[in-house]
Amino acid sequence: MKIDLTDTTASKINKALVQGRRAIGTPAVGMVLTMVIVTDEENAYDSIKAAEEASHEHPARTLVVIKRHARTPRDRTRSHLDAEVRVGADAGTGETVVLRMYGEVSEHADSVVLPLLLPDAPVVVWWPVEAPDNPAKDPLGALAQRRITDLYTTENPLVELEARARSYAPGDTDLAWTRLTPWRSMLAAALDQARVPIVSATVEAEADNPAAELLARWLEARLHVTAERVVTAGPVVTGVRLGTENGEIVIDRPEGPLATLSLPDQPSRTLALKVRTTSELIAEELRRLDADEMYAIALRGEATKENPSDV
């Protein structure tokens, strides 16, 4: 069910949500979090779709904040808010409110979002594109426990990565890091089998790939070696080589979802390493809402201290 509201306010939107829920016969809700998506019109459709798919695992109220740039000077001075309320089958397992903001109100998006947050439930903000320089200090970011950015969608990812490292606050996370989880778990599993000290590391990836940079920094931090970055044709990360005394541990994924794992003195075996969809990445992000300390370590690329309480 969809309810369109023009030139509206947060309290009218709240009323429409209750009305929508009653109309479809489920006044009780089991939503576990509020997801705020801050995006432009161009990326709104794909982001909402990904969030709705992720809502099958984490039923959520999704608030989509779209800042519109009016064409005429007259519209630019007139500040107003349009909303589209979707409940039931139109909104995955939760409910979705698309907020289109024109004029001055778009500078005060937090005043619209705050009354629409679910009581007591955690808040997650996701910027599919154009994340603020300092997510935690952003007015919307400040409302959230968890702030999701995506280095893949920036013009100059490696420069942005440095900015993220400088502005890091607990609760920050980036989808470039999320994309690495299967790689990292397979590398950890490979090391479980090899059980030998690592003396060198190489990450092979397409040029300017932020995930590859994070992977290299993570390996440097954990293994106390200098990771070599090798540029390949891609796509994304194509391989990792860890040197040991008796040979190399290699995970090689030239293309497609099938990778090959080779350990010294053992025959190689195949591994499934799929490039995951955005909705899968978001679902993983929402599984834990506390600070991701390992992301911070990878971001800074510091060698980890032996005592975890020092971090």
Place this chain on the structure above:
Amino acid sequence: MISDWDNPLRDARDRRLPRIAGPSGLVIFGVTGDLSRKKLMPAVYDLANRGMLPPGFSLVGFARRDWADQDFAQVVHDSVREHARTEFREEVWQQLAEGMRFIPGDFDDDEAFKQLRQTVDELDAARGTSGNYAFYLSVPPKFFPKVVRQLKKHGLADAPEGSWRRAVIEKPFGSDLASARELNAIVHDVFDPEQVFRIDHYLGKETVQNILALRFANQMFEPIWNRSYVDHVQITMAEDIGIGGRAGYYDGIGSARDVIQNHLLQLMALTAMEEPAAFDAASLLTEKLKVLKAVKLPEDLGRHTVRGQYAASWQGGAQVVGYLQEEGIDARSKTDTYAAIKLNVDNRRWAGVPFYLRTGKRLGRRVTEIAVVFQRAPHSPFDSTATEELGQNAIVIRVQPDEGMTVRFGSKVPGTSMEIRDVTMDFAYGESFTESSPEAYERLILDVLLGDANLFPRHQEVEESWKILDPIEEYWDRHGTPARYASGSWGPEEADEMLARDGRSWRRP
């Protein structure tokens, strides 16, 4: 090789990395059986698909079939296609298929076990399974002695230095105390108690694990979880199916041995136990054992236990035959397809609070639940007409289907007059954590590979449970015959009378 190896890529703070089992393999005996095809193989695939299995994980099937490795892979492929929970992905399948082996043979066949030994050694070398193997005995218990002896004889039960060997067994764990002890002795002769994992798939269900979270992670339930507030507890496991093709196994065993001894007494132990010192296998065992040992049977078993057999009738729009007309059942069989018993737990928390356990086949619908029914309010300021429709408060833990929890309490009916009626408040797993909830077997197989024994009953619990059930079975053997109940109903009238004697009634689940 370093024995005390600390993987630098793992860290307690890195919570994204899943609990991946270490290098290991799974050997399934009786791999052609129903359970293996419908549950075990799909669960292995689902684990692989979720990235929980180590690279090089190997699956070895053992059965009396003239198959090559490829034939076995094809069978697994078909069962995965049909029964797996997660979508089929070719690349995951390829990763898994490389590690599949099949050993044709009988359990008496020394050659076959020699071949198994070679296969295990070959996999260690070729796939890096590092000597870690779990042996899943998906075979009738009468074959347990043969299989474990063969494993011992061929050195498969002894783990090389730094690796592990584990045995996984399924119910029934004996048919009475004596046979359970005998079975345990046979298995423990070869495997240490810590190496033996007894599967009670109910314990792998999210809701059952949630009983402990609900009770011990919250503040609002535990203060009323005792005799001062609880009137009684009803634990129900109902099935709508008959015995199907299991006549050979079922006749002479019956529902009490099949269900109450393991599933229901485990659910009861989790509901009634004290807070464990820690969430680990040893502490859980201690507390569950304490409760099971405190269980006391009613003096008059005739008045407080009921058994029944389903009779021909209409069930849910289909005509079904009675138990005695089922194929392969003796027309004079006294086997129970329904059992209801009353138990008391003699400790400070539960003295005077009866636990009613019931199970049956061909009942109204398939449902498993634990209902904690509370006492009425000691005083009501409302007049009796206002509260006429108010029942007792209850917390119901729905184990299956539709996993979740219901709280029942009284609420004012909207309108001018004061009228109070029962309403329910619902928490559904399917609503708050949809789709992520893994199958019980996935969880349990992963726990076996990780060596986490929290969700597996130990032999002491099995023996203690038989001590509870044996006197009831003996009484039933000596007295009377099973009551009849119409298929599709909620059990015999005698069971309703049994509760009516205590001034209570069964919930309609």
